[in-house]
Amino acid sequence: MSTATPETPWHAAYPPPRTTNPAALPRETVLQWLTEGTKLPGADFLLVDLRRTDFEGGTIRGSLNLPAQSLYPTLPTLFNLVKKAGVRDVIFYCGSSAGRGTRAAGWFADYLADKGVDESEVKSWKLEGGIKGWVAAGEQYTGLMDGFDEGVWKK
Template identity: 60%
Template sequence: MTAEIPEPKTVAPTLSREEVLDWLRSGKRVAGRNFVLVDVRRNDFEGGTIRGSLNLPAQSLFLTLPTIYNVLAATQVQDVVFYCGSSRGRGPRTAGWFADYLADKQGHSLKCWVLEGGIKGWVKAGPEYTEWMDGYEPTAWENIEEH
Protein backbone atom coordinates (compact mmCIF):
# COMPACT_ATOMS: atom_id res chain seq x y z
CA MET A 1 0.00 0.00 0.00
CA THR A 2 1.37 3.41 -0.96
CA ALA A 3 1.21 6.25 1.55
CA GLU A 4 -0.74 9.27 0.41
CA ILE A 5 1.58 12.07 -0.56
CA PRO A 6 0.34 15.44 0.72
CA GLU A 7 0.46 18.77 -1.00
CA PRO A 8 3.27 20.91 0.45
CA LYS A 9 2.32 23.58 2.98
CA THR A 10 5.33 25.76 2.22
CA VAL A 11 6.05 27.71 -0.94
CA ALA A 12 9.82 27.71 -1.33
CA PRO A 13 11.37 30.94 -2.63
CA THR A 14 12.79 31.12 -6.13
CA LEU A 15 16.44 31.60 -6.98
CA SER A 16 17.42 33.18 -10.28
CA ARG A 17 19.42 31.29 -12.86
CA GLU A 18 21.85 34.23 -12.85
CA GLU A 19 22.58 33.60 -9.17
CA VAL A 20 23.11 29.86 -9.74
CA LEU A 21 25.36 30.55 -12.73
CA ASP A 22 27.38 32.95 -10.56
CA TRP A 23 27.76 30.22 -7.93
CA LEU A 24 29.01 27.79 -10.57
CA ARG A 25 31.37 30.25 -12.24
CA SER A 26 32.86 31.91 -9.18
CA GLY A 27 34.31 28.78 -7.63
CA LYS A 28 33.58 30.29 -4.21
CA ARG A 29 30.68 27.87 -3.90
CA VAL A 30 30.97 24.33 -5.20
CA ALA A 31 28.06 22.15 -6.31
CA GLY A 32 27.96 19.15 -4.01
CA ARG A 33 29.94 20.91 -1.30
CA ASN A 34 28.21 24.23 -0.50
CA PHE A 35 25.03 23.75 -2.47
CA VAL A 36 23.12 20.96 -4.17
CA LEU A 37 21.12 21.16 -7.38
CA VAL A 38 18.28 18.61 -7.50
CA ASP A 39 16.81 17.81 -10.91
CA VAL A 40 13.44 16.18 -10.20
CA ARG A 41 12.64 15.16 -13.79
CA ARG A 42 12.19 11.49 -14.61
CA ASN A 43 10.76 10.58 -18.03
CA ASP A 44 11.74 13.94 -19.48
CA PHE A 45 15.32 13.73 -18.19
CA GLU A 46 16.78 14.19 -21.66
CA GLY A 47 19.01 16.74 -23.29
CA GLY A 48 21.25 17.26 -20.29
CA THR A 49 21.23 18.61 -16.78
CA ILE A 50 22.94 21.46 -14.97
CA ARG A 51 26.48 20.44 -14.04
CA GLY A 52 26.68 18.90 -10.60
CA SER A 53 22.96 18.11 -10.30
CA LEU A 54 21.53 15.05 -8.64
CA ASN A 55 18.61 13.40 -10.41
CA LEU A 56 16.02 12.58 -7.74
CA PRO A 57 12.69 12.12 -9.56
CA ALA A 58 9.72 13.87 -7.96
CA GLN A 59 7.70 10.64 -8.00
CA SER A 60 9.93 9.05 -5.35
CA LEU A 61 11.33 12.07 -3.53
CA PHE A 62 8.70 12.52 -0.80
CA LEU A 63 9.34 9.11 0.75
CA THR A 64 13.10 9.70 0.81
CA LEU A 65 13.02 13.11 2.53
CA PRO A 66 14.42 11.82 5.85
CA THR A 67 17.40 10.24 4.11
CA ILE A 68 18.03 13.28 1.92
CA TYR A 69 17.88 15.52 4.98
CA ASN A 70 20.23 13.31 7.01
CA VAL A 71 22.78 13.17 4.21
CA LEU A 72 22.71 16.92 3.59
CA ALA A 73 22.63 17.92 7.27
CA ALA A 74 25.89 16.00 7.80
CA THR A 75 27.68 18.08 5.14
CA GLN A 76 28.65 21.71 4.53
CA VAL A 77 25.73 22.16 2.12
CA GLN A 78 23.89 25.40 2.82
CA ASP A 79 21.45 25.61 -0.11
CA VAL A 80 19.34 23.02 -1.91
CA VAL A 81 17.97 24.14 -5.29
CA PHE A 82 15.17 22.09 -6.89
CA TYR A 83 14.17 22.27 -10.54
CA CYS A 84 12.16 20.45 -13.19
CA GLY A 85 11.37 21.36 -16.79
CA SER A 86 9.88 24.78 -16.13
CA SER A 87 9.91 24.87 -12.30
CA ARG A 88 6.15 25.38 -12.29
CA GLY A 89 5.03 21.94 -11.05
CA ARG A 90 7.39 19.28 -9.77
CA GLY A 91 10.20 21.67 -8.81
CA PRO A 92 8.07 23.85 -6.52
CA ARG A 93 6.20 20.81 -5.14
CA THR A 94 9.37 18.93 -4.19
CA ALA A 95 11.00 22.09 -2.80
CA GLY A 96 7.84 22.65 -0.75
CA TRP A 97 8.03 19.12 0.68
CA PHE A 98 11.67 19.65 1.62
CA ALA A 99 10.90 23.10 3.11
CA ASP A 100 8.08 21.51 5.15
CA TYR A 101 10.52 18.86 6.37
CA LEU A 102 13.07 21.55 7.29
CA ALA A 103 10.41 23.47 9.21
CA ASP A 104 9.98 20.44 11.48
CA LYS A 105 13.71 20.23 12.22
CA GLN A 106 15.73 22.30 14.68
CA GLY A 107 19.29 23.54 14.47
CA HIS A 108 19.97 23.18 10.76
CA SER A 109 21.26 25.82 8.39
CA LEU A 110 19.84 24.43 5.14
CA LYS A 111 17.93 26.74 2.82
CA CYS A 112 15.57 25.48 0.15
CA TRP A 113 15.03 27.11 -3.27
CA VAL A 114 13.30 26.61 -6.62
CA LEU A 115 15.32 27.44 -9.74
CA GLU A 116 13.39 30.15 -11.55
CA GLY A 117 12.42 28.99 -15.06
CA GLY A 118 13.71 25.44 -14.54
CA ILE A 119 15.99 23.68 -16.99
CA LYS A 120 14.05 25.08 -19.97
CA GLY A 121 14.73 28.63 -18.81
CA TRP A 122 18.37 27.69 -18.27
CA VAL A 123 18.71 26.39 -21.84
CA LYS A 124 16.80 29.32 -23.37
CA ALA A 125 19.17 31.76 -21.63
CA GLY A 126 21.86 30.75 -24.11
CA PRO A 127 25.37 29.36 -24.46
CA GLU A 128 26.74 30.93 -21.28
CA TYR A 129 24.28 28.63 -19.46
CA THR A 130 24.37 25.53 -21.64
CA GLU A 131 28.16 25.33 -21.31
CA TRP A 132 27.44 24.55 -17.63
CA MET A 133 25.41 21.47 -18.50
CA ASP A 134 26.40 17.82 -18.49
CA GLY A 135 25.12 15.76 -21.42
CA TYR A 136 23.80 18.82 -23.26
CA GLU A 137 22.10 17.76 -26.50
CA PRO A 138 20.96 20.79 -28.52
CA THR A 139 18.47 18.80 -30.61
CA ALA A 140 16.55 17.80 -27.47
CA TRP A 141 15.81 21.47 -26.82
CA GLU A 142 14.54 22.49 -30.26
CA ASN A 143 11.21 24.31 -30.07
CA ILE A 144 11.16 24.36 -26.26
CA GLU A 145 8.62 26.42 -24.43
CA GLU A 146 9.32 27.66 -20.91
CA HIS A 147 5.66 27.30 -19.94
Protein backbone atom coordinates in the same frame (compact mmCIF):
# COMPACT_ATOMS: atom_id res chain seq x y z
CA MET B 1 6.35 4.73 -4.97
CA SER B 2 2.90 5.80 -6.03
CA THR B 3 0.99 4.44 -8.97
CA ALA B 4 -0.70 7.28 -10.78
CA THR B 5 -3.63 6.88 -13.10
CA PRO B 6 -4.78 9.36 -15.74
CA GLU B 7 -7.27 10.68 -13.18
CA THR B 8 -4.87 10.65 -10.22
CA PRO B 9 -1.51 12.42 -10.46
CA TRP B 10 1.53 10.76 -8.85
CA HIS B 11 1.77 13.39 -6.13
CA ALA B 12 -1.77 12.68 -4.87
CA ALA B 13 -0.31 9.78 -2.86
CA TYR B 14 1.53 12.30 -0.65
CA PRO B 15 0.34 15.25 1.41
CA PRO B 16 0.39 18.60 -0.37
CA PRO B 17 3.24 20.84 0.78
CA ARG B 18 2.34 23.49 3.34
CA THR B 19 4.91 25.73 1.67
CA THR B 20 3.10 26.42 -1.59
CA ASN B 21 5.35 29.20 -2.87
CA PRO B 22 8.94 28.31 -1.95
CA ALA B 23 11.72 30.78 -2.57
CA ALA B 24 12.91 30.99 -6.17
CA LEU B 25 16.65 31.17 -6.75
CA PRO B 26 17.56 33.13 -9.90
CA ARG B 27 19.51 31.10 -12.46
CA GLU B 28 22.03 33.97 -12.58
CA THR B 29 22.97 33.16 -8.99
CA VAL B 30 23.58 29.49 -9.78
CA LEU B 31 25.56 30.50 -12.87
CA GLN B 32 27.71 32.77 -10.71
CA TRP B 33 28.32 30.01 -8.15
CA LEU B 34 29.32 27.57 -10.89
CA THR B 35 31.56 29.93 -12.85
CA GLU B 36 33.25 31.83 -10.03
CA GLY B 37 33.71 28.81 -7.79
CA THR B 38 32.46 30.80 -4.80
CA LYS B 39 30.29 27.82 -3.89
CA LEU B 40 30.85 24.22 -4.88
CA PRO B 41 28.10 21.84 -6.03
CA GLY B 42 27.71 18.94 -3.64
CA ALA B 43 29.61 20.78 -0.91
CA ASP B 44 27.99 24.20 -0.47
CA PHE B 45 24.86 23.68 -2.52
CA LEU B 46 22.96 20.80 -4.06
CA LEU B 47 21.15 20.95 -7.39
CA VAL B 48 18.38 18.34 -7.60
CA ASP B 49 17.07 17.49 -11.07
CA LEU B 50 13.58 16.08 -10.49
CA ARG B 51 12.97 14.89 -14.03
CA ARG B 52 12.47 11.19 -14.64
CA THR B 53 11.55 10.35 -18.23
CA ASP B 54 12.46 13.76 -19.61
CA PHE B 55 16.02 13.70 -18.27
CA GLU B 56 17.25 13.71 -21.85
CA GLY B 57 18.83 16.81 -23.28
CA GLY B 58 21.25 17.25 -20.42
CA THR B 59 21.35 18.43 -16.85
CA ILE B 60 23.03 21.29 -15.04
CA ARG B 61 26.58 20.32 -14.12
CA GLY B 62 26.84 18.94 -10.61
CA SER B 63 23.15 18.01 -10.33
CA LEU B 64 21.86 14.93 -8.61
CA ASN B 65 18.94 13.21 -10.32
CA LEU B 66 16.18 12.39 -7.81
CA PRO B 67 12.93 11.90 -9.73
CA ALA B 68 10.05 13.76 -8.12
CA GLN B 69 7.95 10.61 -8.00
CA SER B 70 10.37 9.06 -5.49
CA LEU B 71 11.36 12.18 -3.53
CA TYR B 72 8.77 12.46 -0.75
CA PRO B 73 9.59 9.14 0.99
CA THR B 74 13.32 9.91 0.78
CA LEU B 75 13.18 13.37 2.41
CA PRO B 76 14.69 12.09 5.71
CA THR B 77 17.67 10.58 3.85
CA LEU B 78 18.15 13.70 1.74
CA PHE B 79 18.00 15.83 4.89
CA ASN B 80 20.58 13.66 6.68
CA LEU B 81 22.96 13.76 3.71
CA VAL B 82 22.60 17.54 3.36
CA LYS B 83 23.16 18.16 7.08
CA LYS B 84 26.18 15.83 7.34
CA ALA B 85 27.75 17.38 4.24
CA GLY B 86 27.20 20.94 5.46
CA VAL B 87 25.20 21.86 2.35
CA ARG B 88 23.40 25.17 2.91
CA ASP B 89 21.30 25.53 -0.24
CA VAL B 90 19.20 22.79 -1.90
CA ILE B 91 17.86 23.84 -5.30
CA PHE B 92 15.15 21.75 -6.95
CA TYR B 93 14.26 21.96 -10.63
CA CYS B 94 12.21 20.25 -13.29
CA GLY B 95 11.20 21.45 -16.74
CA SER B 96 9.86 24.81 -15.65
CA SER B 97 10.00 24.50 -11.83
CA ALA B 98 6.29 25.32 -11.79
CA GLY B 99 5.05 21.85 -10.81
CA ARG B 100 7.55 19.28 -9.56
CA GLY B 101 10.16 21.89 -8.64
CA THR B 102 7.72 23.95 -6.59
CA ARG B 103 6.23 20.87 -4.91
CA ALA B 104 9.64 19.36 -4.04
CA ALA B 105 11.04 22.63 -2.70
CA GLY B 106 7.86 23.03 -0.65
CA TRP B 107 8.12 19.52 0.79
CA PHE B 108 11.76 20.02 1.70
CA ALA B 109 11.05 23.45 3.23
CA ASP B 110 8.28 21.84 5.30
CA TYR B 111 10.64 19.06 6.39
CA LEU B 112 13.27 21.60 7.43
CA ALA B 113 10.67 23.57 9.39
CA ASP B 114 9.43 20.40 11.11
CA LYS B 115 13.03 19.63 12.15
CA GLY B 116 13.47 23.17 13.48
CA VAL B 117 16.17 23.97 10.92
CA ASP B 118 16.56 27.70 10.34
CA GLU B 119 16.89 29.01 6.77
CA SER B 120 20.33 30.35 7.69
CA GLU B 121 21.45 26.71 8.18
CA VAL B 122 19.78 25.03 5.17
CA LYS B 123 17.44 26.62 2.64
CA SER B 124 15.12 24.96 0.15
CA TRP B 125 14.80 26.66 -3.24
CA LYS B 126 13.19 26.11 -6.60
CA LEU B 127 15.29 27.13 -9.60
CA GLU B 128 13.62 30.06 -11.29
CA GLY B 129 12.46 28.97 -14.77
CA GLY B 130 13.66 25.39 -14.36
CA ILE B 131 15.87 23.65 -16.91
CA LYS B 132 13.92 25.18 -19.80
CA GLY B 133 14.74 28.67 -18.54
CA TRP B 134 18.35 27.63 -18.07
CA VAL B 135 18.62 26.42 -21.67
CA ALA B 136 16.76 29.45 -23.07
CA ALA B 137 19.21 31.80 -21.31
CA GLY B 138 21.93 30.93 -23.81
CA GLU B 139 25.34 29.40 -24.29
CA GLN B 140 26.86 30.58 -21.04
CA TYR B 141 24.22 28.40 -19.35
CA THR B 142 24.14 25.42 -21.73
CA GLY B 143 27.94 25.34 -21.58
CA LEU B 144 27.52 24.33 -17.93
CA MET B 145 25.35 21.31 -18.71
CA ASP B 146 26.41 17.69 -18.82
CA GLY B 147 25.02 15.76 -21.78
CA PHE B 148 23.57 18.87 -23.44
CA ASP B 149 21.77 17.93 -26.64
CA GLU B 150 20.54 21.00 -28.49
CA GLY B 151 18.21 18.90 -30.68
CA VAL B 152 16.14 17.86 -27.67
CA TRP B 153 15.44 21.48 -26.77
CA LYS B 154 14.36 22.46 -30.31
CA LYS B 155 11.41 20.03 -30.28
